[in-house]
Amino acid sequence: MKDVSSLFAGFKVFRANYFGQRPQLFENLNAKGQKPKFLVIACSDSRVDPAILFNAEPGELFVVRNVANLVPPYQPDSNYHGTSAAMEFAVCDLKVQEIVILGHSQCGGINALCEVTKGAVLDREFITPWISIASDACKHDHGGDEDKNRRVEQAAIGNSIKNLRTFPWIAEREKAGELSINGLWFDMEQGALWAFDPEKDGFCLMEPSAQEA
């Protein structure tokens, strides 16, 4: 039996709020079209929703979500490349100013990748090739088992940033100062947000700030 009634109940709240009580936002978004500043590439994980994490309003974030928030390398063949198509639309058409790769702790996709590297067999039709996008992040990790997933989750963000720059229309805009690339990692246990710092080639705690923590 279908049961999507909870979605309808939620939509009633959204409708009463954005269309009934505060209609201006959608009137503008409808009349002028979307003009998001951010392209966020995030994981499909139900616990890591960009709109919830960033307390966003409709219209603020153009969002791609896939397993493990991965960016594949530039492959301009005629195959279906969902993530690359969304990037192309966001960068070339909507002209977003910021690309954000948003990773997180306890990522199931990255965990599967780590298990494979330790010798497990993962014979899945689509998951196996998909997460191989980040296999370098795993292979180059020479730390111990403790914190391995965390290191690979963060390295995979770096890997996706590298792949972003293989797209010529991203690399050019970045060079021209029209587009910035950001890597963020959400620590679900601590409720903390870390940002990739290219100068340190590592992640720095942003929220809560060091003083607050």
Added chain:
Amino acid sequence: MKDVSSLFAGFKVFRANYFGQRPQLFENLNAKGQKPKFLVIACSDSRVDPAILFNAEPGELFVVRNVANLVPPYQPDSNYHGTSAAMEFAVCDLKVQEIVILGHSQCGGINALCEVTKGAVLDREFITPWISIASDACKHDHGGDEDKNRRVEQAAIGNSIKNLRTFPWIAEREKAGELSINGLWFDMEQGALWAFDPEKDGFCLMEPSAQEA
């Protein structure tokens, strides 16, 4: 210059709310892992965020977002199939009970597809092949120009539902009554939600209900 400070400001709200004031939800989600009931395949459009539209809490929706909320057909080769990998994880690992294809009015991807069908040239590296997934929805539309985009947006949802059933592990679970497939279409001008009714082979207004409208 990078400017993601508005994301950090939004994260502060999220953190103060979910980790500071109401920590139970994430304590559970961390301890027990995610157990979403829904896989939502939605558009990347910034105005159509499933968490906002369905007033969802973290942990409720496993979400794929790509241009025009498309599901490609089953192609188990070794290429990168981001949408299919997320579907595999949601259905086979997380065992979601409901798949929801969420389309919407004013869809840029569907609009591009309609323009192409009218004779426009769309020579885009990734967008062109990606939206061709829905080209049947466009070709089979024989109505006039008025409302054409709306009809194609809805037909493309039907098309994605058809493609969903080409995945054997989806078709089997659906037959076994373990999984339901739903098509929803969000009307951004009216703030209305329509659902695909397989018996009528068409969409019915769900919210606001006919009486309220």
Added chain:
Amino acid sequence: MKDVSSLFAGFKVFRANYFGQRPQLFENLNAKGQKPKFLVIACSDSRVDPAILFNAEPGELFVVRNVANLVPPYQPDSNYHGTSAAMEFAVCDLKVQEIVILGHSQCGGINALCEVTKGAVLDREFITPWISIASDACKHDHGGDEDKNRRVEQAAIGNSIKNLRTFPWIAEREKAGELSINGLWFDMEQGALWAFDPEKDGFCLMEPSAQEA
């Protein structure tokens, strides 16, 4: 031991939201002062918070809350009249356009009044004289026990409206069309809102509308 830490945790959310992420509202409210359109006279009951019930933003509602949302009659002596002082400030200084008396089901104050009328002894220092403001509403009710509280809750709103008009600076403004007086009653079991209709001398269901219910 004092434990107001949950209030501090809630304030962190408010601060992160209104001062961190969306500071414009309070910048305006600070610079220009408050300019509420509504004076709401509501019950102190923790389940009937006007800001929550009306999904209000800071600055929208000037609020008096006392037991049973009562308005005492005009008594311009030199005693302390908290409700009257707030009304004077709202009407004469802030020049609100609407006064709303907001009652509700399951009101403890009205229930006490009904018990007294049935013969119970209520010998409370402040509650007993305070709720006597509404004793006419109770005395004039000649219906049966069933629904008595509801009828008295609604009649007490009418009684407070009558008292409002004993204040000359309210009566004058109402006559001049500068100020309107409204009675609302919240049904906590049904989640419904009723409004006093002076023509029918009774309450009408407003939300959900008759069609929806």
Added chain:
Amino acid sequence: MKDVSSLFAGFKVFRANYFGQRPQLFENLNAKGQKPKFLVIACSDSRVDPAILFNAEPGELFVVRNVANLVPPYQPDSNYHGTSAAMEFAVCDLKVQEIVILGHSQCGGINALCEVTKGAVLDREFITPWISIASDACKHDHGGDEDKNRRVEQAAIGNSIKNLRTFPWIAEREKAGELSINGLWFDMEQGALWAFDPEKDGFCLMEPSAQEA
């Protein structure tokens, strides 16, 4: 012309949320009655709504709101004492554990009091006697004009705390450790929350914490 349609629109959101999508809270509150932990005595000012400031849920805060969040002294005569009646109900019937006096910057009532002390004539029917409850707070202030309002706003909170203890059923419960009394002051310009510290006989910044500020 009456125009409370924005209240109805807000109520739709509340209803869709608390009755449609998440009905458990009100089902409990209806079945078991209210059991708030806090009595909050706050100003009627539209910018200082306790439910918004403390991000509270229905059922958490029993609230009195009057001009300048004042507590009159214990006067058990037969006059109407709205604030005292609400305190009696909260403390003796609901048995709240915490009383919070919540003051704030830019308080119109306190400002009027300061003006009077400087020699202005304030001949208002109800406001003048009402705010005289705090006149000691003003008279005993010997600082300069700068920051005078802030000092008096805070001293008036101390004054109200003193008055709270003139109520025997409050003093007894406080002595017995069953009830705590708290003074908070909200700085609207800074978005900061200060708490009265009886040991220092002054207010301390609580949020943001000193490290964050």
